Ligand SMILES: NC(=O)C1=CN([C@@H]2O[C@H](COP(=O)(O)OP(=O)(O)OC[C@H]3O[C@@H](n4cnc5c(N)ncnc54)[C@H](O)[C@@H]3O)[C@@H](O)[C@H]2O)C=CC1
């Protein structure tokens with residue numbers, strides 16, 4: 001039966017032609033109301049949406065045939081990804097389609113604000129010739145602060161560096177290596193960045209932590225005469241507070257391309273001559289629109305045909321032959337990634353994934369993606385699929401390698417990961433494919449981890465377990481399973497303990513004080 005695709009975005013024809021040429025039936029429903037979309041969606045296998053199209057759980061409930069949702073651009077914050085995942089619907093985007101256009105628009109806004117181009121042009125159209133009123137400033141030698149050093153932020157850094165700007169930034173998830181490569185001095189806190197910047201540009205997603213990230217306190221902490229640009233997402237700047245600071249002359253100019261509610265024809269900034277407002281023009285280039293259209297057509301087709309979707313923002317289903325080989329290990333790998341990341345306490349610089357025994361000939365990519373997903377997704381570094389894992393990892397400064405060995409020792413198969421100095425290996429047990437940790441930090445153990453575990457490493461001596469048991473007992477934490485691994489050559493032992501009940505920081509401190517521990521980690525899976 002012909003597969004049906006509904007498009008609510010004014011896509012460039014090229015992508016639509018490619019879908020129809022490949023035998024899909026494509027229907028356009030541009031800018032539908034919620035009711036129109038809900039009553040139309042049932043027969044469609046795929047939906048390609050505009051950022052203004054809200055895809056929530058009630059629409060998904062009506063979308064009984066839907067397999068994939070495509071967004072011909074970067075942002076997917078209009079889509080309830082969790083609800084889509086629960087229903088097995090892939091969500092994908094075209095993350096590289098418009099980032100160059102967005103970065104170039106940012107540069108255009110920076111230059112336009114620094115040189116008063118919109119006001120000067122408007123005065124010329126009014127038949128005036130005024131020069132002194134539009135005295136500007138150079139970008140050269142000025143400090144540009146970039147908030148968010150992902151794809152767009154990185155491209156802006158490269159372009160601003162060519163203008164001779166001094167670059168500083170804030171992005172808790174950007175690796176020091178990436179910042180160094182971009183020539184950006186990275187700060188953990190916002191305060192020193194706000195205090196130094198002559199120009200500030202944001203390239204952040206709209207999340208709970210970035211909505212309203214810039215309000216009265218942040219504007220007050222900026223230099224007098226600062227210039228601000230937001231070509232990312234509406235809502236990151238508090239517009240009312242921003243208007244107050246523009247009115248007071250503290251902010252010399254502001255340029256905004258993205259608004260909380262679009263279309264936007266009125267805002268607290270509309271009255272100011274030194275507020276440059278553009279109607280979400282960042283992605284509006286022929287090149288970006290063509291790329292967005294052809295790329296999303298390609299990804300949607302891959303999803304409809306059961307292939308890997310390179311840009312799935314929720315994990316795309318594995319093709320059956322790949323799933324048979326490695327599918328049961330996906331959960332174990334996600335768990336190991338999370339465990340290693342919690343033990344390390346930071347993003348690893350290197351990650352090795354080794355497949356052993358019966359897995360030796362399998363494709364390691366989906367398992368690498370699962371390790372990264374488990375280890376990094378809680379840091380909001382983005383979702384990983386088999387097709388994008390390596391490139392997303394490298395964007396965040398993680399060098400990844402994969403290997404395979406025929407000998408899995410006493411197990412039929414196993415997966416071992418090494419994240420910097422942290423090693424974890426797992427195998428699967430029984431018909432339920434229960435993951436069991438068989439090695440941790442070089443200690444041989446065999447345990448199915450529970451939701452909460454404590455891992456102790458200490459110099460081996462009698463009586464340690466008794467002390468631990470007493471302290472946990474006093475804290476009403478119940479030990480449900482435990483495994484001890486030893487390294488006799490180092491006189492060291494590692495205890496992996498599954499616990500029930502709350503183990504607070506205070507209890508962890510008591511444990512640390514009671515025994516001469518090398519390490520104690522609380523792991524939550
Ligand atoms: N107006 C437009 O046409 C376009 C807008 N965008 C928007 O620009 C933003 C950036 O896009 P990309 O660079 O492609 O995304 P990205 O995901 O590659 O980069 C976002 C960066 O923000 C960082 N980040 C997240 N939360 C943060 C926080 N609280 N503080 C500091 N940094 C934080 C992340 O670590 C990441 O490095 C997105 O919101 C996207 O929607 C992107 C492309 C086009």
Ligand SMILES: O=C(O)CCC(=O)C(=O)O
Pocket residue numbers: 051072073074075098280283
């Ligand atoms: O294509 C559009 O209209 C919006 C693009 C955008 O903001 C994005 O891709 O994040």
